[in-house]
Amino acid sequence: MKLQLIAAATLLLLTACSGQSNQQTAASVNLTSLAGNVAITETAPAPEMASYPKRGDSIARTFAEQPPLIPHKADYAINLKTNRCLTCHAPTKAKRMKATSIPTSHLGDLKGDINGKYYSCTQCHTPQASNTQAHVGNLTDKE
Ligand code: HEC
Ligand code: HEC
Numbered sequence: 001m002k003l004q005l006i007a008a009a010t011l012l013l014l015t016a017c018s019g020q021s022n023q024q025t026a027a028s029v030n031l032t033s034l035a036g037n038v039a040i041t042e043t044a045p046a047p048e049m050a051s052y053p054k055r056g057d058s059i060a061r062t063f064a065e066q067p068p069l070i071p072h073k074a075d076y077a078i079n080l081k082t083n084r085c086l087t088c089h090a091p092t093k094a095k096r097m098k099a100t101s102i103p104t105s106h107l108g109d110l111k112g113d114i115n116g117k118y119y120s121c122t123q124c125h126t127p128q129a130s131n132t133q134a135h136v137g138n139l140t141d142k143e
Pocket of ligand 1: 067068069071072073074084085086088098099
């Protein structure tokens, strides 16, 4: 009896599994572009890569208390788990990384921990690249 039950259960399990392997093929969808059936004839060149000042060059500040501009790319992760800016600019690491240490105004305590208000660096500091790309004109340009 017990053996029969086990056999029945196994059979049930096998049929249940085989149902999953039954793959359904998606029906093809006809999509039309909003522009209609138009061939693409114009291709735009890729935008110019941003070029930053030479390593070690800082950009002159233009007003008192200005958060200095970032002379390098700034797509480093700043999130709950990590702040990549601090891997170079933390007071304990700056000298070795040849970067300027964050000023004492940014610190929360004497141990060198950052003040939470200053955690989100790119809220105040913004990268400055010399981009040779032409600016988009405005209405007065067209007059
Ligand atoms: C790989 C190391 C490294 C990382 C990561 C890094 N920096 Fe820098 N940073 C430098 C170096 C080197 C300089 C150039 C020396 C200097 O002026 O401090 C610099 C310069 C700066 C300056 C200019 C300082 C001044 O006095 O003109 C600012 C502001 C700055 N970084 C902010 C940031 C921010 C914000 C982040 C994160 C988005 C960041 N950095 C990530 C290395 C780094
Ligand atoms: C609330 C705005 C604000 C935030 C957020 C902020 N800063 Fe600053 N930062 C400033 C201002 C303003 C100055 C210039 C005045 C000063 O030294 O306090 C400055 C100065 C600096 C300097 C130059 C120090 C020197 O001695 O020349 C560095 C480097 C710097 N910040 C890095 C950072 C990094 C890295 C972060 C993120 C961890 C950050 N800052 C977050 C406003 C900010």
